[in-house]
Amino acid sequence: MEETTLLERSQDTDTFLLRLYVAGQTPKCIRAFANLKRICEEHLAGRYHIEMVDLLENPQLARGDQILAVPTLVRRLPEPMKKIIGDLSNTERVLVGLDLRPALRRQAL
């Protein structure tokens, strides 16, 4: 239910629907979440939504979503789906991975 409304909402607007897969509370995962939160606040303020999936609690999701590395950030919307692995410490690459770089350039112009 919640999923549907979220999807609808983000399709209406240009909301980024992001899902971060982690496996327990490891330093890497904590860093990844902090980095993601910061990047989103800086570049996507007000139009992003982050879901956390802890694979230790929901191991079946690892197979269904083809998760291999942890942490993995999946951009579910806008399409196409994108996968970024790692602790997201390289902001530039995260922005490229999320396709935010070209958008920013346009804004700058």
Place this chain on the structure above:
Amino acid sequence: MCSSHSPALSRACPSPRNRAKARAGSWQPGTLLAKRRSVAATNGKIVPLDQELLKAPTGVQGLDEITNGGLPRGRPTLICGGAGSGKTLLAASFLVNGVEQFGEPGVLMTFEETSEELASDLASLGLDLPKLVAEGQLIVDYVRVERSEIEETGEYDLEGLFVRLEHAVRSIGAKRIVLDTIESLFAGLSDPGILRAELRRLFRWLKDKRLTAVITGERGEGGLTRQGLEEYVSDAVILLDHRVQEQVSTRRLRIVKYRGSHHGTNEYPFLIDRNGLSVLPVTSLGLTHPALEERLSTGVDRLDDMLSGKGYYRGSTILLSGTAGTGKTSLAAHFVDAACRRGERSLYFLFEESPLQLMRNMRSIGIDLQQWVERGLLQFHADRPSRFGLETHLASMYRAVREFKPLVTVTDPVTNLLTVGTQSDVRSMLTRVIDYLKLESITGVFTSLSPGKTELEQTDAAISSLMDTWIVLTINEEQRQRRRWVSILKSRGMAHSNTVNEYRLTDRGFQVLDAESTREGRANGG
């Protein structure tokens, strides 16, 4: 769904992995031991007595013999080989047999082929993966690793893979696991340092879980595998090889390493056909075969007379050599006919004629082989020599003997095998055939076609030392008449005739003429 709007990281995480670890430590009854003798019952519980490794049988014909019981239980085994060498098939057979024969569920994690592709490839080789998946005995998980789809930023590990494996293993209680081919990870992810550390952790994890694992790896240059997987898997390494020599292919298997266990060190030929994979441990078994006193009629009375009146020894090897048209096949057919009359099963390997052609020809000299085929006493095994390599011929002959369990075999003509191998290869192959036949007390007749008119051709000389009895058939022309002569060049362990006797191929078969009707020579009965 486990989505949450707040950071879920602060939540205490229950660790299902630790629970599974505690469980996997206990030794399951029903585990097959390498040697049953090394096991004793103590307080109703079975415990291994000494340091013998526990083994997980593969159920692959022949492989369990050369590994003395199977793969090391609870440990990873590396199977490496080039493209198309049968790695995936061997690994999948290990899983399917695990379920079907040993009641051990399995997980197949595939990195190269999707579940559907794998299922259809293996179905043609007699393995039904979807059935086992439906029964909840097998999980096939396709791990998709595509570099172009993944952006890497910062540190990561492969915990996602571990979670997937663990979840699959726990959900069906898997005992066996296959990772095919984990090296694909190196193509999909860019940081080899992380990968190597994670692989080391993975193999450690597999051992901790006591999973009997098979990891496949592509043959690499300068090493067994491209990414040096052999570094991580130190328990057992099996190498598969697919060689093509003079357009003839041979598959071979070798156990490179098997820590703490005896194993065959040779290269063993193996076959892949609609029944899957079978390894044929045909080796030179040494000279330990029995020597039987029993004698078998050659099927020709007068020839029996020449062999001290009784014929060949059971379990001996006989070479019938001669030029074209001397009746080697007829003489072999007499022997088979006599064996079938005694109710003994006979296996006839044909490398030149078809079974129907042979039966027709033999009917013309009064030998009815058809009746024995119909009664299930005689089986033909016809193949063009050029169809496979020598090793494969050896393997398929071995398998035919094993399945039909004959007391008598004929190989006709053995010389045709020379077209697919050198003389020394053929000799080495024959040595192994003969060793095997002798060990099983099977009498083997081999015909050899001499190309020229001289009876002592090199080929014969090369293989004759392997033979116990050597009968030479010759033709000469005298007064516009072809006359045929039979003589016994050697026959170990008996006083045989030294004369050269004339014989004729009549509508009643191979007839050795009496000394009186032969102008020269004297029949010697003993």
